[in-house]
Amino acid sequence: MRLSRRTFLGGGLAAAAVAVTGTPLLSGCAADKKNQAAANLAVKLPTYLRFTGVKPDLPGTDVVLDGFLKYPANPLRAITEKPGDGRPISFMTNIPGAIPPASDSNQFWQALNERLGSELQISMASNDEYPNKLATRVAGGDLPDIINLPPTTPQIPALLKAKCLDLTGQLSGDAVKKYPFLANIPAEYWKGCIFNGGIYGVPVPRGMSRTTLPLYREDLLLAKGIKDPAPKNFEDFLDLAKELTAPKQNRWAWTKPPISYLRQMFGIANQWKEAGGKFTSFYEAEENADALEGCRKMVAAGVINPDSFSAQASQRKQWFNGGVAAFDIDSFVAWNQYYADNTAGDAFSVNMLDVPGFNGGQGKPWMGAALNNITAFRKDSKHSVETLLKVANWMAAPFGTEEYLFRKYGVQGRHYALQGTDPVPTKTGVVETGIGLQYIADSTLALYSAGKPDVPRKQHTIQQKLASRLVYDASYGLYSETVSKDGPRLVKVMTDLENQIMQGKKPVSDWAPAVKDWLSQGGEKMRGELQQAFSDAAGR
Missing domain, CATH: 3.40.190.10 (Periplasmic binding protein-like II)
Incomplete structure (x- = not known):
């Protein structure tokens, strides 16, 4: 669904943000807004450093997505150290499907915590219920360490400024290279994260995949x-x-x-x-x-x-x-x-x-909406900004890596069975892996369907037909x-x-x-x- 057709967060969140910040959001004068625009313009976007570790079977362009007919054999283990700091990290998100089993009865979630080196505590709500849940948490001052914020969040600049970390120092320009898989997200997607003269979130990119x-x-x-x-x-x-x-x-x-x-x-x-x-x-x-x-x-x-x-x-x-x-x-x-x-x-x-x-x-x-959401980090989180960015970087490891294979498909034998080199999900896998990790961070979508090479072929073909005629939303950014x-x-x-x-x-x-x-x-x-x-x- 297009950006303005997604479920909107209603006026309740705007009211909740007023309660948190103590003032009506963005109630500045025209000069303030012009100064803000100038400050935003001065922000240097993160340097784009494309990941080249896996060669696509169906190469894409800056518009058409890369296609893969099978998962690479012996996928690359791209991150050797655990990104967590040993302490629980909280995250709040919507879930497009059914709410999965809780962590104490979800072997995928347990394996994830082990790999992260921190327990990931996830508060979930359905797509329909998420706006109200987010509004309630904002109003109560009870935000998690990592927050899924849809682009339609009312008066988002002031909410981010009041409650979330400014990430400019860690991500602007070449600084992002410390987090190579965040650097693998094209600059266009970062434009939706620029507010208050800074970078206030990590983009969860969609674009062509949302067409x-x-x-x-x-x-x-x-x-x-x-x-x-x-x-x-x-x-x-x-x-x-x-x-x-x-x-x-x-x-x-x-x-x-x-x-x-x-x-x-x-x-x-x-x-x-x-x-x-x-x-x-x-x-x-x-x-x-x-x-x-x-x-x-x-x-x-x-x-x-x-x-x-x-x-x-x-x-x-x-x-x-x-x-x-x-x-x-x-x-x-x-x-x-x-x-x-x-x-x-x-x-x-x-x-x-x-x-x-x-x-x-x-x-x-x-053309599909550029972003699914931006991921912001609570300003007073007890975790260092580096830890939170390392977790996001781990979540953004792209197709073809071992991290991506685990994040999307889980553990072999329980969550998927190998068909050649393809991880074909089991019913248990579909249920247990749906915990919303893709809304912390994600790479751009790869065209791929486990065990079904005809799917990416069809997808790549139609994208090539559409690419030159796509119409973009001029209001993005x-x-x-x-x-x-x-x-x-x-x-x-x-x-x-x-x-x-x-x-x-x-x-x-x-x-x-x-x-x-x-x-x-x-x-x-x-x-x-x-x-x-x-x-x-x-x-x-």
């Missing part, structure tokens, strides 16, 4: 005689959906209306576009009316699961895995996760659609107080209207006046703040 387009059950389409579907326009796309819908057999083409996909068919902006220093929101594009009408048409044609508007994301994923739906709009990360959760047996196969123009030609896919404070509320209003229009409960003509309301209630202010931030940051 979101229709995933489809290749096996279900093949059963219908459909190989390599490539709709040329919206009408082809709708005909394909109708062919895959059979309500009497409890089968629908789609888990939900793919409104973002239709927007990409029209070449609508990815959140915000910038031209000549002027910013425009994707909401403002005239083509939104036609995109909404297209989705309304899909709902009326019965190709969307009728329970889609009330279902949670987890239920929609179950529909896709169970064959109740043939299409789901999601990312490369989800593509791999579907194989991990597969209940359909060996025939199960997933692929991704390219995006055509609505009326023909090529559409413009949206820019801070707007209004986006932070009021964005979640305003997004909810627009999303609710989208859903009502797509269900036929409100006319498409309601969209244009709603956009005017959005602009007057905060959109124009967001635009102005982003334009000013862009101007201030010019040349970074």
Whole structure:
């Protein structure tokens, strides 16, 4: 899901931060903000030092991810000393799947603690519950040593300044080379960690891996005689959906209306576009009316699961895995996760659609959000900043290393079985390893699926097709107080209207006046703040 479509942390966290800092966040004057922008501009980003210890089978570019057909034999042990200091280290995170067994009954977690040289105490919550849990911990002044902060955390600069460590001295420029796997994270991702004139976190990179387009059950389409579907326009796309819908057999083409996909068919902006220093929101594009009408048409044609508007994301994923739906709009990360959760047996196969123009030609896919989260360290942690950074560096060891193999797959024999050199997860492995380590730090995603070389081949192929047409969010790395404070509320209003229009409960003509309301209630202010931030940051 794109950055502004992720679960937002509501106003409760902003209020909690006020309670912690004692003042409304970011209540400074324009001069202060300009000085802040200048201070941010002066920060030297960490030097990028690419890891070259493992050669990919399918080489990537600065956009396309590296692909691997199998896990390297005899993986490199990249870190010899334990990063911990012998004392417990606390961490707080969301968990995308089911909450795993606690450490006293989780052999992966126990083995992790031994390797780290410190007990990692993890406080977890589901994706849906995490915003409230984080707000409560902030308000209570009860933050862990290591904190998962989503990019949408309201008024994040002041929260970081009040409660978290400034890491500039340890990470800026060549200083990062002390932590080689943090240096292996490209500079672009660090831009989202610059606040208050310093580096206040470690990025958990996503970018291309979070690019979101229709995933489809290749096996279900093949059963219908459909190989390599490539709709040329919206009408082809709708005909394909109708062919895959059979309500009497409890089968629908789609888990939900793919409104973002239709927007990409029209070449609508990815959140915000910038031209000549002027910013425009994707909401403002005239083509939104036609995109909404297209989705309304899909709902009326019965190709969307009728329970889609009330279902949670987890239920929609179950529909896709169970064959109740043939299409789901999601990312490369989800593509791999579907194989991990597969209940359909060996025939199960997933692929991704390219995006055509609505009326023909090529559409413009949206580049995924750069960051999943930033990882911050509590200012008054009893651990040294070096210890916390060593732990993050260990967590960022890239694909092909022994550390990555353990972190992602666990212990051979219990959590995975070797198939050749590939670690194929066991059911126990899937359950026990899902403790959220990837949200402390991570390398950029490698295209790989244990024992399934066709998966990275397909992923690499579609990424090569998309790379030259990707549309980026122009607001990335820019801070707007209004986006932070009021964005979640305003997004909810627009999303609710989208859903009502797509269900036929409100006319498409309601969209244009709603956009005017959005602009007057905060959109124009967001635009102005982003334009000013862009101007201030010019040349970074």
